[in-house]
Amino acid sequence: MSNKFDIVIIGSGNGGFGVYAIAAEAGKSIAFVESLDFGGTCPNRGCTPKKVLVAAAQSLETIDNAAVHGIDVGPTKLDWAKLIDRETDMVSGIPAGMQGLAEKRGTVFHGEAKFVGPNSVEVGGTILEADNIVIATDPKPRDLPIPGADLMITSDEVLSERTLPGEVVFIGGGVIAHDGVSIDVDEYLRTPPTRRSGWSATR
């Protein structure tokens, strides 16, 4: 079976959808290929679920600071498992919604795209041909070449981990680690703002 399109987009994240929007507007025929969840990292394993956790951390901080306004509240208790359930529930409908959007102007294929020629890719036995093939695949978490690396987890697992860890070590100081620290309510947000001295980094 062969399918010919103006454009094949591999990867349905922000990058792929950016191209899709322009190609759809231009009236091009589009094949949209995704091997995992439609919408990619940002809504499913990144920005959106993270913001649910950040919002909870901010609520805790507001409640913890209520006393300065003369508001007496009892001690707060975070039910981490409940929060993770809320977060996973909130994003659960996203892939279907994003796929529905993609299907408005394109044809959706599920599976891993593999190049089989300069202008053709194969997805689960189906050959897709196009003059333009857009590679909008994600960067994946890298296996670190250090002893014990197999014991570590990445942000993908953190966002579905229902047990709140007692202690957390962040390896890497990029934006995702910074986001993680802002969610780390016990170690950071529960420290009175006046005692937050910024980062304490150990090499």
Ligand SMILES: Cc1cc2nc3c(=O)[nH]c(=O)nc-3n(C[C@H](O)[C@H](O)[C@H](O)COP(=O)(O)OP(=O)(O)OC[C@H]3O[C@@H](n4cnc5c(N)ncnc54)[C@H](O)[C@@H]3O)c2cc1C
């Ligand atoms: C925890 C976390 C928090 C983040 N928070 C923010 C934030 O607050 N703000 C912000 O701007 N950014 C944030 N980001 C970054 C943001 O998620 C990424 O910049 C964005 O998702 C990149 O989009 P993309 O389209 O390049 O890749 P992706 O969204 O990862 O999409 C690529 C897609 O390609 C698919 N794919 C890969 N290989 C193939 C193949 N061979 N065939 C078919 N499909 C394939 C993948 O399954 C994936 O769905 C965050 C990221 C993480 C991990």
